[in-house]
Amino acid sequence: xxxxxxxxxxxxxxxxxxxxxxxxxxxxxxxxxxxxxxxxxxxxxxxxxxxxxxxxxxxxxxxxxxxxxxxxxxxxxxxxxxxxxxxxxxxxxxxxxxxxxxxxxxxxxxxxxxxxxxxxxxxxxxxxxxxxxxxxxxxxxxxxxxxxxxxxxxxxxxxxxxxxxxx
Numbered sequence: 582x583x584x585x586x587x588x589x590x591x592x593x594x595x596x597x598x599x600x601x602x603x604x605x606x607x608x609x610x611x612x613x614x615x616x617x618x619x620x621x622x623x624x625x626x627x628x629x630x631x632x633x634x635x636x637x638x639x640x641x642x643x644x645x646x647x648x649x650x651x652x653x654x655x656x657x658x659x660x661x662x663x664x665x666x667x668x669x670x671x672x673x674x675x676x677x678x679x680x681x682x683x684x685x686x687x688x689x690x691x692x693x694x695x696x697x698x699x700x701x702x703x704x705x706x707x708x709x710x711x712x713x714x715x716x717x718x719x720x721x722x723x724x725x726x727x728x729x730x731x732x733x734x735x736x737x738x739x740x741x742x743x744x745x746x747x748x
Contacts, residue, residue, distance in 0.1 A: 586632040593633040596625055600633045665716040672704050
């Protein structure tokens, strides 16, 4: 059965079991796409592509419990993706080291300016999924009693409410 898909920047696709996000259309036969795992760009032929399913990664909850969330890689901010790649670059030598000491972890934490516990948490996150995307900074939804709107939208909303209520 033929599968229809949109070939446009931001579309998630698969080729040979690997997932990519299309970044540019090169011509009628090829696209430039970013590998979702390594972040490296590759030229892909459109005839070899299939539509990718949303990526599921495990995200820790309180007290070590796990839950799954869907992440649409194409919607991840570049700054967040770069942060995840920096975190991976920091922990990668620790992950492949035959023996890892607390001193090694402490030195890595000092280089990055974080606590050693944070480095251990990043290693645990990466180990649980094997994906760089698990190191993405958490998204904040405002939390209980806090605004989920950006400050500029909140300001506009308050102004419009006052105007409406005061006539």
